[in-house]
Amino acid sequence: MKFRILGRTNLKVSEIGLGLEHFHEQPLSSIKPAIDYALEQKINYFDPIYSVTKDLENIQQSFGKRIKDVIFTAHIRSQDTNGQFSKTKNKAEALDVFNKYSEKLKRHSFEIAMLTFVEPNEYGKVMSDQGEYSIAKNLQKEKRIDFIGMSTHDIDVAKKAIINDLIDVLMFPFNFAEWNRKGTMEMIKLCNKNQIGLVTMKPFSGGKLLQPHRLEYMQKYHQDFAPSSITVPTRIQPEMCLKFVLSNPDIHVTLAGAKNYDEIYENMQYTSHKVDIQKYEFIKSIFSKYIPGECVYCNHCLPCLAQLNIGELNKLLDEKDNLEFLDQSLEDKDKKWNSIKQRYNELEHYASECTFCWQCMNRCPYDVDIIQRMIRIKEIFGK
Ligand code: SF4
Ligand code: SF4
Numbered sequence: 001m002k003f004r005i006l007g008r009t010n011l012k013v014s015e016i017g018l019g020l021e022h023f024h025e026q027p028l029s030s031i032k033p034a035i036d037y038a039l040e041q042k043i044n045y046f047d048p049i050y051s052v053t054k055d056l057e058n059i060q061q062s063f064g065k066r067i068k069d070v071i072f073t074a075h076i077r078s079q080d081t082n083g084q085f086s087k088t089k090n091k092a093e094a095l096d097v098f099n100k101y102s103e104k105l106k107r108h109s110f111e112i113a114m115l116t117f118v119e120p121n122e123y124g125k126v127m128s129d130q131g132e133y134s135i136a137k138n139l140q141k142e143k144r145i146d147f148i149g150m151s152t153h154d155i156d157v158a159k160k161a162i163i164n165d166l167i168d169v170l171m172f173p174f175n176f177a178e179w180n181r182k183g184t185m186e187m188i189k190l191c192n193k194n195q196i197g198l199v200t201m202k203p204f205s206g207g208k209l210l211q212p213h214r215l216e217y218m219q220k221y222h223q224d225f226a227p228s229s230i231t232v233p234t235r236i237q238p239e240m241c242l243k244f245v246l247s248n249p250d251i252h253v254t255l256a257g258a259k260n261y262d263e264i265y266e267n268m269q270y271t272s273h274k275v276d277i278q279k280y281e282f283i284k285s286i287f288s289k290y291i292p293g294e295c296v297y298c299n300h301c302l303p304c305l306a307q308l309n310i311g312e313l314n315k316l317l318d319e320k321d322n323l324e325f326l327d328q329s330l331e332d333k334d335k336k337w338n339s340i341k342q343r344y345n346e347l348e349h350y351a352s353e354c355t356f357c358w359q360c361m362n363r364c365p366y367d368v369d370i371i372q373r374m375i376r377i378k379e380i381f382g383k
Pocket of ligand 1: 295296297298299300301302310311314363364365366367368370
C-alpha cells in the first residue's frame with residue numbers, strides 16, 4: 001500500500017480507502033473478514049457514510065479495539081430514518097448523529113467530520129451559524145474532531161467552500177466517466193493550491209464501469225454536448241479504474257466501496273497487476289466526452305416515503321437488463337435471473353409501492369428518472 005498526505009491535515013492516508021456503505025444489510029460474518037483483510041492490506045482510511053444503527057454496530061464489532069488505530073470520518077449530516085439514509089435538517093439532528101457515531105463506533109473523537117452531500121440550494125443554510133457547519137466547528141473546539149470535510153457532487157458548492165476557507169477535506173466523485181466534467185480539473189487544482197485534502201469517491205461509477213456493453217447516458221452534468229449515450233466498450237478491470245484515479249497526484253485517497261472480502265481482494269490487485277497502457281488510453285479517450293446520468297446506487301435520493309431501497313431496486317433492474325449482454329449459456333443466464341428475482345423477493349418493499357410523490361427525483365444528483373424505473377421494475381418483477 002502506498003500512502004499520501006491528506007493536504008493540510010497532514011494525515012498519512014492509504015491511497016485506497018474503504019467506503020463502508022455497501023456493508024448495509026450484510027451479515028457480521030461477511031463484514032468481519034472484509035475488515036480484517038482491509039487492515040492486513042494497510043488500508044487506514046474508512047468512511048461509513050451512513051449512520052444506520054445495525055451497520056455501525058457490525059462495523060464496530062468487526063474492528064474491535066483496532067477502530068482507534070485508523071482514520072475514521074463521521075458524517076454529521078447523514079442520519080438513519082427507519083434504516084434508510086436521510087439528511088439532517090438542523091443543528092440538533094446533526095449533533096445527535098455525531099453522538100450516535102461516537103456511541104456505536106465506541107470512539108470519543110474522529111479525525112474528520114464530513115458534512116454530507118451538500119447541494120447548491122442548501123449551501124447557505126448548512127454553512128451558516130444556524131446550520132450543521134457550526135456543529136462541526138463546536139466539535140472541533142471540543143477536540144472531538146480534528147478536521148472539517150464536505151462531500152458534494154456540485155463543483156460550485158465545492159469551490160465556494162474552498163475559496164471561503166471553510167473546509168480542510170473535500171470528498172468528490174472522480175472516475176473515467178466523470179474526469180472530463182466541466183470544471184473538475186480546475187477544482188482539483190484549486191484543492192491543491194489551498195492544500196485541501198482530496199478524497200474521491202465512486203472510482204467505478206457505482207460499479208457500472210465494470211459492466212461491459214453497458215449503455216450509459218449523458219445528462220445533467222454534460223453541459224457541452226447534446227444528450228447522447230455511450231456503450232462501455234470492453235471489460236474494464238477495477239485496477240484500471242483505480243490506477244486512473246490515482247495517477248492524479250492531487251487526489252490523496254480514493255474510496256473504493258466493497259461489500260465483502262472478495263471485492264476488496266479484487267480491488268487490491270491494482271498494486272500487482274500491470275495495466276495494459278493501450279487499452280487504458282483507449283478507454284480514457286472513449287469516455288472523454290462522457291458524463292454519467294444513470295443510477296450509481298448511492299441512495300442520495302432517500303428517504304422514500306414508501307420505504308423503498310431505491311438504489312438496490314435500480315441495481316436489480318440493471319442486472320436484469322445486463323443479462324442479455326452476458327456472454328454465457330442460456331442455462332447460466334437463467335440461474336442469474338433466478339437469483340436476481342430471489343433478491344427482489346427478499347426485499348421488504350417493492351416498486352409497486354411507489355406513490356409517485358417525486359421527492360426522490362428532486363434529490364437524485366444524476367437525474368435518474370426514478371419513477372419511470374419503478375414502473376418498469378414493477379412490470380418486470382410483477383410487484
Ligand atoms: S436514483 Fe440517483 S440518488 Fe438514487 S441511488 Fe440512483 S443515482 Fe443515487
Ligand atoms: S416517487 Fe416513489 S420511489 Fe420516489 S420517494 Fe416517492 S414513493 Fe419513493
